[in-house]
Amino acid sequence: MTSSVNDLVLVAGATGGVGQLVVSKLLEKGLGVRILTRNLAKSQNMFDDRVEIAVGDIRDATTLTTAMLNVTHIISCTGTSAFPSNRWEFDPSPNWIEWVQLLIDPQLRESRAKNSPQKVDADGVSNLVAAAPLNLQRFVLLSSCGVTRKKEPPLNILNSFGVLDAKQKGEEAVINSGLPYTIIRPGRLIDGPYTSYDINTLIKAKTDGKFDVTIAQGDKLAGDSSRIDVAAACVECIFLPGTVKQSYELISKGTRPSVIDWEKLFSQPTTV
Numbered sequence: 664m665t666s667s668v669n670d671l672v673l674v675a676g677a678t679g680g681v682g683q684l685v686v687s688k689l690l691e692k693g694l695g696v697r698i699l700t701r702n703l704a705k706s707q708n709m710f711d712d713r714v715e716i717a718v719g720d721i722r723d724a725t726t727l728t729t730a731m732l733n734v735t736h737i738i739s740c741t742g743t744s745a746f747p748s749n750r751w752e753f754d755p756s757p758n759w760i761e762w763v764q765l766l767i768d769p770q771l772r773e774s775r776a777k778n779s780p781q782k783v784d785a786d787g788v789s790n791l792v793a794a795a796p797l798n799l800q801r802f803v804l805l806s807s808c809g810v811t812r813k814k815e816p817p818l819n820i821l822n823s824f825g826v827l828d829a830k831q832k833g834e835e836a837v838i839n840s841g842l843p844y845t846i847i848r849p850g851r852l853i854d855g856p857y858t859s860y861d862i863n864t865l866i867k868a869k870t871d872g873k874f875d876v877t878i879a880q881g882d883k884l885a886g887d888s889s890r891i892d893v894a895a896a897c898v899e900c901i902f903l904p905g906t907v908k909q910s911y912e913l914i915s916k917g918t919r920p921s922v923i924d925w926e927k928l929f930s931q932p933t934t935v
């Protein structure tokens with residue numbers, strides 16, 4: 664055990680699908696939780712006074728200082744949609760003709776999008792890293808399978824608007840920070856809370872708790888990943904010193920055993 668009840672974990676992106684489950688797992692383990700949120704009312708409603716709340720936006724470094732006070736660990740589950748959507752917060756809001764222009768013109772798109780992958784997954788994560796206390800015990804970053812093989816189909820389609828490029832920049836910021844980090848790379852997220860804009864959310868795809876967890880390294884895995892297990896991995900790794908300075912891919916497949924042995928999964932990643 665490297666963590667104790669005296670620890671205070673800052674969860675960024677706590678209102679998101681994985682983020683909500685991360686908070687719940689941390690509370691279940693008796694750890695102190697502070698969430699970083701852009702929306703105080705939404706978070707108060709969601710977490711019902713069970714967590715400390717810091718209002719901040721990872722795009723604005725000046726809003727992150729207070730949130731970092733006494734924080735021992737950071738788990739970042741922030742993200743935006745992979746494809747242009749309202750989550751990119753275009754300013755001003757485009758009409759349909761402008762939507763077409765935005766889709767074909769990358770410079771126009773980036774100048775109008777206030778919450779694009781570049782601004783959240785690259786710049787925002789870099790701000791979070793820069794604001795982290797120097798004595799931080801762990802920075803856990805939720806990234807994505809495929810960041811190192813973006814040219815392979817179908818990942819090239821997923822990366823059409825730069826989400827994997829941005830996630831890789833975020834990973835680099837974490838890796839180059841000198842902080843003890845762990846990067847968790849899920850595949851296509853499955854199981855609720857259904858918060859993202861994609862097909863698994865549309866069809867409410869779920870695992871029914873039937874699938875085992877596969878963890879690998881080297882960015883070769885592909886498939887679906889249960890948000891429940893992804894969130895558990897983000898929390899369990901902070902108790903395992905061997906996961907420091909490591910990146911792991913996580914996929915849900917195979918028949919689930921009665922107990923998930925996280926220590927074994929992280930110490931003996933599957934060879935793909």
Ligand SMILES: NC(=O)c1ccc[n+]([C@@H]2O[C@H](COP(=O)([O-])OP(=O)(O)OC[C@H]3O[C@@H](n4cnc5c(N)ncnc54)[C@H](OP(=O)(O)O)[C@@H]3O)[C@@H](O)[C@H]2O)c1
Pocket residue numbers: 675676677678679680681682699700701702719720721722740741742743778783787805806807808849850851852853858859861
């Ligand atoms: N969907 C997939 O299949 C898939 C696959 C691989 C990896 N991933 C990645 O896995 C992660 C978790 O996915 P998810 O579906 O749980 O995400 P999600 O529900 O979309 O949640 C995203 C979170 O990021 C927060 N956020 C967005 N912009 C922010 C900003 N500027 N400052 C602070 N917080 C901000 C949101 O807060 P608000 O409530 O304020 O909006 C929300 O809490 C994401 O990084 C996603 O890219 C997803």
